[in-house]
């Protein structure tokens with residue numbers, strides 16, 4: 001048994017305190033430990049922002065990708081964020097909650113109404129908001145994806161999917177992808193594939209096999225940039241060798257650096273899962289609800305997963321909401337607790353989600369995402385720069401991959417100074433994810449900023 005020596009409290013015994021410094025910082029988003037960031041702050045922050053940042057750093061535990069923060073904001077509205085110094089930036093990052101931009105009036109109104117009537121629903125009770133949302137998601141997902149559970153965050157919803165897969169198959173092993181991100185909880189980082197989250201943290205979940213994701217530019221199967229889905233065949237190879245894998249978990253489109261597998265990839269993955277009795281779980285937390293031009297990113301692939309996980313923008317950008325949608329046949333665990341989250345059927349969160357779905361339909365954001373995305377790709381592909389190795393995208397999820405991580409970071413800080421915020425994925429990919437409500441002229445202006453900052 002592991003016993004702690006009475007005097008050796010890990011928070012005090014300095015010998016026990018290790019600073020974890022993963023070598024691979026090319027991750028999820030831009031890290032907060034760089035000299036370029038410090039230089040940007042020296043040049044751009046006013047006194048009020050500095051004071052608030054100091055208090056933030058004083059009271060929050062420091063961690064990569066957030067505290068210490070870059071700057072402080074005072075308002076978020078539509079496509080815009082405004083910082084304490086009055087600088088406005090277009091938000092092409094939005095932590096992927098911003099399909100509708102920030103504070104969409106329809107969402108705000110729906111949330112206020114729910115707050116006035118039913119601010120909370122104890123788990124013993126159901127409520128009209130929750131049932132309406134579950135029915136609507138089931139209808140949207142179609143096929144037999146008709147059973148739903150809600151959770152307050154994506155990682156929790158993914159965790160419910162993992163538990164359900166174990167119960168349904170009687171197998172605990174999983175196959176997931178290196179370089180993937182599925183959330184920050186221990187189960188999610190076990191299937192995730194990023195060192196920043198996994199290193200130095202001790203034992204992760206057992207049986208979590210990892211394979212190479214579909215990433216044609218860095219393919220170990222020699223597809224030389226033209227994916228022939230041999231990476232999907234390798235998933236089948238592992239399924240066959242292991243014999244008892246319960247689930248294959250994939251981000252349908254990897255949002256951190258915009259990886260859009262070819263159609264054949266998912267066809268083969270689906271067939272392999274069927275042959276070997278594994279469930280196919282698609283993580284669409286950041287890409288659902290229009291980001292890729294369709295309600296669900298799996299639609300164009302012509303396959304149906306066993307489960308799909310949504311989150312982020314599901315809460316209309318204002319409320320933490322995530323959902324697991326599963327095949328009806330997976331309703332097999334009535335005597336187990338799969339979720340049991342306090343805010344499981346939040347009327348406020350469900351009201352926000354219903355309003356978000358209304359807006360997506362009424363403002364025709366799905367075709368808008370496709371049309372604006374195609375225009376943006378054409379525009380980005382016209383940029384001539386020796387460091388651009390690829391421009392790719394789907395819907396309004398766009399990527400400019402550079403061969404120079406230093407330049408990618410430099411471009412980010414130049415763009416921030418000129419009014420555009422976005423994420424740098426895997427260290428060298430400029431990921432541009434505009435709100436789907438963006439006006440054409442604003443999108444053009446943003447792409448112009450990118451072009452100027454690249455040269």
Ligand SMILES: Cc1ncc(COP(=O)(O)O)c(C=O)c1O
Pocket residue numbers: 152153154155156158181182183184251255283284285286311312322
């Ligand atoms: C692909 C993917 N899965 C899961 C998550 C986790 O979602 P949450 O932060 O709501 O737990 C994220 C968050 O960035 C994500 O991008």
